[in-house]
Amino acid sequence: MAHQQLPSQSAIVGTEEHEQEAIDELIALLPISQCLVHPVHRLYQNFWCPITVLPNVITFQRHFKAKDKDIVLISHPKSGTTWLKALVFSVVNRSHLDISNTPLLTSNPHEVIPFIEHKPWSDLDGLAEPRLLATHIPYLSLPKSIKESNCQIIYICRNTLDTVVSSWHFLVEAAQLMDEQVWSLEEHFETCCQGQILFGPFWEHMLGYWKESLERPSKVLFLKYEDLKEDIGGQLKKLADFVGLPFTKEEEGGGVIEEIAKMCSLKTLKDLEANGSSKLPGTTFEKRSFFRKGEVGDWTNHLTPSMVDRLNSIMQEKITPFGLQFKTR
Numbered sequence: 363m364a365h366q367q368l369p370s371q372s373a374i375v376g377t378e379e380h381e382q383e384a385i386d387e388l389i390a391l392l393p394i395s396q397c398l399v400h401p402v403h404r405l406y407q408n409f410w411c412p413i414t415v416l417p418n419v420i421t422f423q424r425h426f427k428a429k430d431k432d433i434v435l436i437s438h439p440k441s442g443t444t445w446l447k448a449l450v451f452s453v454v455n456r457s458h459l460d461i462s463n464t465p466l467l468t469s470n471p472h473e474v475i476p477f478i479e480h481k482p483w484s485d486l487d488g489l490a491e492p493r494l495l496a497t498h499i500p501y502l503s504l505p506k507s508i509k510e511s512n513c514q515i516i517y518i519c520r521n522t523l524d525t526v527v528s529s530w531h532f533l534v535e536a537a538q539l540m541d542e543q544v545w546s547l548e549e550h551f552e553t554c555c556q557g558q559i560l561f562g563p564f565w566e567h568m569l570g571y572w573k574e575s576l577e578r579p580s581k582v583l584f585l586k587y588e589d590l591k592e593d594i595g596g597q598l599k600k601l602a603d604f605v606g607l608p609f610t611k612e613e614e615g616g617g618v619i620e621e622i623a624k625m626c627s628l629k630t631l632k633d634l635e636a637n638g639s640s641k642l643p644g645t646t647f648e649k650r651s652f653f654r655k656g657e658v659g660d661w662t663n664h665l666t667p668s669m670v671d672r673l674n675s676i677m678q679e680k681i682t683p684f685g686l687q688f689k690t691r
């Protein structure tokens with residue numbers, strides 16, 4: 363598929379209104395997804411971007427100035443973003459925020475760490491440092507200043523068999539809430555295999571960050587959902603070391619790691635009133651919809667053997683040659 367070129371910066375200087383018009387014109391020219399699955403995507407810089415967030419993505423790309431202390435959490439949707447947000451927030455703020463009064467008790471992790479593409483980018487200037495930000499944007503399309511500054515990226519990845527099932531549940535539930543037409547798992551699966559899922563193709567998303575984490579391990583930490591499920595303590599230590607805030611012996615002895623793991627567990631977060639059926643501001647999603655089963659291997663309950671074969675062969679062809687592999691149960 364053809365790479366979509368942005369018009370040059372100089373073409374859009376002027377008032378915000380002029381820029382908005384230029385962005386709207388650009389978006390109108392982009393290929394639109396032909397699949398049955400909502401929300402509708404446009405092909406922008408070789409990834410399928412939901413049209414609801416594309417204007418923000420473009421504005422962010424053009425204007426965002428990363429600070430060296432920023433920590434940017436990145437994922438392909440349904441890979442463990444919500445969990446990662448809770449964990450990183452807890453690790454980074456642990457010196458001044460006791461678990462008993464963490465904002466995670468009263469706010470959804472997506473409110474605590476904003477998605478850049480869901481907020482006007484200028485709102486981010488007022489955040490306390492280190493700023494914790496999140497996005498689903500692929501590596502190649504990140505703003506230059508994220509790549510070139512000393513800010514850090516934490517990427518979370520998950521086996522695709524489970525993310526296909528998870529994203530289907532999530533999107534169908536959202537469509538039902540909006541009284542929109544729903545689609546079958548088969549239709550959703552086909553869309554994923556064609557790479558037309560949100561911020562897809564998923565293989566390019568994963569590989570962009572995987573390669574960068576190998577080349578610049580102090581810049582990009584690459585985590586896997588399955589490893590967090592298997593050894594949350596070990597992964598929390600890895601994360602704390604990466605952001606330059608290693609757990610002290612006293613903290614380890616005092617059970618701080620276990621406390622964070624428990625606070626951020628699916629069970630704790632899911633049971634909170636803060637994560638109930640109210641809408642996540644700025645979205646049509648209910649807060650509770652980010653917490654479902656949280657299992658490795660739920661795909662065994664949903665995908666047929668031929669679906670599994672097809673997805674595995676896509677992974678074999680696109681991902682495995684680069685040394686990236688996943689546990690699937």
Ligand code: PAP
Pocket residue numbers: 437438439440441442443444445524527528529531626627628629631652653654655656657660
């Ligand atoms: P997002 O990309 O829309 O933010 P994301 O948080 O990445 O979603 O993925 C949601 C998945 O993570 C859900 O998986 P499931 O559908 O297979 O159940 C959700 O249950 C799971 N999840 C959310 N929070 C946690 C958590 N604290 N621990 C483990 N899994 C979690």
